[in-house]
Amino acid sequence: MTRDSGEAIGAGRFVDTDSPYLERPVDVDQTGRIELPAGFSAADLHCHSDWSDGVVSPSHILDAAELRGIRIIAVTDHDMIRGALEANARSSHRDTRLIVGQEVTSRWQHHIVGLFLDNPVPLFRTVPETVRAIRDRGGLAVVAHAGLGLPSSASISTITRWLEETTFDGIELDSPFLSPPARRRLLDFYDAHGEGLGAAIGGSDAHFGDVGRVVTLFEGETPDDLRSAIESRRTVVARTSLKYPGPGLGMRLKNQCRALLWLPLYRLKVLLTGNFSNGRH
Numbered sequence: 421m422t423r424d425s426g427e428a429i430g431a432g433r434f435v436d437t438d439s440p441y442l443e444r445p446v447d448v449d450q451t452g453r454i455e456l457p458a459g460f461s462a463a464d465l466h467c468h469s470d471w472s473d474g475v476v477s478p479s480h481i482l483d484a485a486e487l488r489g490i491r492i493i494a495v496t497d498h499d500m501i502r503g504a505l506e507a508n509a510r511s512s513h514r515d516t517r518l519i520v521g522q523e524v525t526s527r528w529q530h531h532i533v534g535l536f537l538d539n540p541v542p543l544f545r546t547v548p549e550t551v552r553a554i555r556d557r558g559g560l561a562v563v564a565h566a567g568l569g570l571p572s573s574a575s576i577s578t579i580t581r582w583l584e585e586t587t588f589d590g591i592e593l594d595s596p597f598l599s600p601p602a603r604r605r606l607l608d609f610y611d612a613h614g615e616g617l618g619a620a621i622g623g624s625d626a627h628f629g630d631v632g633r634v635v636t637l638f639e640g641e642t643p644d645d646l647r648s649a650i651e652s653r654r655t656v657v658a659r660t661s662l663k664y665p666g667p668g669l670g671m672r673l674k675n676q677c678r679a680l681l682w683l684p685l686y687r688l689k690v691l692l693t694g695n696f697s698n699g700r701h
Contacts, residue, residue, distance in 0.1 A: 440620030441593055441607055442658040446635070453489035454632060454660055461491035462635040462660075463646055465521070466533060466564065466592065466623025469495055471503030473678040475671045476629040478507030478518070486516040488632040488662065492646055494623070496521035496533050498683055500696055501540050519643050523564055525687065526550050531564040531572045533592075533623075536647060540696040543687055548586040560589035560650055562621050567602045568595070576609045583616045590621040590650055593657045596633045597625065619650040622657035627675050630664040 446462075447455045454462050467481050468474035476484075478495050485493040493516055495504035504520040511518040522534045524541045534541050534554035541553045551561040565573045574582075579591075593610060594603055610617055624633040637656040638649035649655050667675070690696055 440610060440614070440655070440657060442637075442656060445659045445661045446637075448488075448661045452487065452662070454635070454662070456489065457637070459639055460637045460656075461639075461641050461645070462489065462632070462637055463492035463494070464490055464624050464626070464631045464635050465492075465494040465519075465535060465562070465621055466496050466523070466595070467493060467626045467631055468497055468523075469503050469507075470678075471500060472497035472523075473675055473683055474627045474629075475667070475674045475678075478503045479510070480629055481626070481631060482507060482511055482514060482516055482518055484629050484631050486514060490516055490632050490635065491641055492517050492519060492643060493631060494519045494521040494533075494535055496523045496535075496623075498523050499525055499540070499543050499687055499690065501537055502697070505538075517643055519646075521559075524550050524554070525572075529571050530574045530578070533562040533564045534559040535562060535589075535650075536560055536643070543690055547582050551586045551588065555589075560618075560647070562590040563588055563592060563617070565592055565595050565597070565625060567606045568597055569602075576605065579609075579617075580613075583613060587616045588618045590619040590655075591617045592621045592623055594622050594634050594659065595625050596659075614653070619653045619655045620657045621650070621655065622659075628664075628667040628671055632660055632662050633664070634659050 449455055469478045497503055501520050501522050508518045508520050520537045522537055522541050524532045524534055525543050526547050527544050532550045537557055537559045539557050554561040622634040622636045624631055635658055637658055638646050
């Protein structure tokens with residue numbers, strides 16, 4: 421079930437936590453801050469820094485999230501957490517809090533996001549093994565960017581097979597790259613399999629500091645409030661009215677070089693040595 425308000429969702433508007441997705445975007449004010457419904461905070465739970473294939477630092481991501489009125493930001497670099505750990509240690513005094521995540525590459529190149537991590541998750545395991553490894557580290561396991569039709573993006577049929585062997589703590593029901601028909605199919609799938617898929621999760625999959633385009637709404641303000649909302653499936657996914665200019669050529673080249681050249685070499689090193697350090701340049 422989705423909720424269509426007939427207008428953009430702004431401050432003071434009602435949000436039904438029994439419905440996983442808002443069909444209308446959340447408004448932003450004249451300063452570019454998200455206008456949140458009363459009693460709710462926004463979290464962006466999928467962002468990349470220049471420790472992996474993003475082009476801005478974790479500190480820049482924190483600054484951008486704070487500017488947009490996002491209460492919690494997750495840095496989920498590919499197959500590493502060191503940058504997120506360092507930024508988290510400096511975020512306790514901020515209005516915006518950072519949680520440590522990792523976008524984990526599984527054996528067949530599908531991606532599972534681990535949230536609330538203290539230690540890195542091993543690479544190239546089966547998806548059920550990856551979920552167990554995330555939970556063994558105290559984290560929550562989220563299916564990343566489902567339904568995009570890319571090698572790293574699981575199809576509905578693939579996720580259905582996973583559900584025969586494991587459950588998840590959440591699934592990303594929207595991203596800036598998901599088409600309306602694909603999103604509709606994913607929402608229908610979630611309606612039928614929500615108990616095994618876990619909470620509705622939204623994230624921008626930001627690589628250029630463009631945070632807050634897709635958010636997870638939850639009641640409360642703290643990381644503990646967010647975790648409780650995920651574990652009880654009381655989250656709502658929403659797009660926002662935030663607009664960003666497209667990244668310049670230099671930023672795109674840096675992103676592609678990191679993604680296509682540096683990250684494969686880093687993953688090979690981790691696979692051969694088990695060493696997750698030196699995950700910057």
